[in-house]
Amino acid sequence: MDISPEVTGVKRFAKRFSEVIYTDPFARYLGYDISTDTQHPKDNPMRLLALALLLVPVFAFADEPKPKKPKYETKENHDPDGIGKFYVGREIAQVMGHRAAGWLERPEREKEEAPTKLLKALDVKEGQIIADVGAGSGYHAFRMSPLVGEKGKILAVDIQQEMLDLMKAKAKKAKLTNVETILGTETDPKLPVGEVDLIILVDVYHEFSHPYEMAEKMVAALKPGGRIAFVEFRLEDETVPIKLVHKMTERQVILEMAEFTDVEHDKTIKTLPWQHIILFKKKAPKKD
Numbered sequence: 356m357d358i359s360p361e362v363t364g365v366k367r368f369a370k371r372f373s374e375v376i377y378t379d380p381f382a383r384y385l386g387y388d389i390s391t392d393t394q395h396p397k398d399n400p401m402r403l404l405a406l407a408l409l410l411v412p413v414f415a416f417a418d419e420p421k422p423k424k425p426k427y428e429t430k431e432n433h434d435p436d437g438i439g440k441f442y443v444g445r446e447i448a449q450v451m452g453h454r455a456a457g458w459l460e461r462p463e464r465e466k467e468e469a470p471t472k473l474l475k476a477l478d479v480k481e482g483q484i485i486a487d488v489g490a491g492s493g494y495h496a497f498r499m500s501p502l503v504g505e506k507g508k509i510l511a512v513d514i515q516q517e518m519l520d521l522m523k524a525k526a527k528k529a530k531l532t533n534v535e536t537i538l539g540t541e542t543d544p545k546l547p548v549g550e551v552d553l554i555i556l557v558d559v560y561h562e563f564s565h566p567y568e569m570a571e572k573m574v575a576a577l578k579p580g581g582r583i584a585f586v587e588f589r590l591e592d593e594t595v596p597i598k599l600v601h602k603m604t605e606r607q608v609i610l611e612m613a614e615f616t617d618v619e620h621d622k623t624i625k626t627l628p629w630q631h632i633i634l635f636k637k638k639a640p641k642k643d
């Protein structure tokens with residue numbers, strides 16, 4: 356049997372290893388009597404083979420992937436408005452129930468959140484496909500509907516059927532045909548892959564119970580050049596009168612999205628009274 360150490364890198368390593376351990380106590384373990392053994396392992400193919408075999412588990416362990424850290428943590432001690440589940444160090448907020456839908460439609464919202472300014476900043480264009488994820492009562496979806504026109508479409512996603520029912524009734528009353536409601540799940544907004552121009556998340560992302568899974572699916576739904584807008588109450592500003600777990604810093608959103616390399620932070624618009632608009636853009640696919 357030719358196991359000449361010159362043949363492969365492993366054998367070369369084995370040869371070196373055998374030379375190093377020859378006078379080591381480990382050599383005794385392998386059956387060498389170093390006081391009497393005058394034969395070097397390189398001259399004994401069977402001993403050399405035994406040494407090489409000993410190295411196999413060393414190489415195997417070196418290649419084994421490290422176990423992944425879980426994405427989420429739970430803590431007993433937490434904010435009463437949160438769910439006790441943490442993602443990238445921040446606590447996820449409780450979902451706003453459909454019984455509070457009236458609050459989303461409050462007349463003072465224009466003064467407090469300036470949704471008209473938000474719409475202008477989003478630069479919605481005729482013919483676009485826009486997803487309003489966590490659409491609630493459809494406050495923003497119905498304002499965007501005339502802007503995309505008949506050639507465009509608004510995909511209004513929510514996980515509460517009651518919210519979809521409210522939106523369907525509104526669309527029927529206003530005879531709007533370009534607002535399509537979608538019942539999503541906590542991990543999947545059920546959007547078409549690679550077809551969406553803009554995804555808006557207004558006061559929503561902080562209450563996703565599975566933000567990682569949702570972000571992964573939303574990124575996949577965007578066209579190249581498509582945008583995703585996180586409209587979150589500013590945690591940096593203590594004068595914004597919203598409960599802590601329902602606010603997010605710009606830094607935190609950017610940190611959480613850093614994992615998704617198909618999108619990059621484009622800009623943050625800070626012209627609204629309470630929220631920031633943190634925009635990400637999908638990169639063009641890489642050419643081989």
Ligand SMILES: C[S@@+](CC[C@H](N)C(=O)[O-])C[C@H]1O[C@@H](n2cnc3c(N)ncnc32)[C@H](O)[C@@H]1O
Nearest residue numbers: 451459489490491494513514515539541557563
């Ligand atoms: C505070 S409301 C905001 C509604 C709307 N964006 C607005 O600004 O008027 C949050 C909405 O997000 C929805 N939601 C929470 N988790 C969701 C998820 N994983 N997918 C879709 N909608 C979700 C809730 O059901 C609720 O209707």
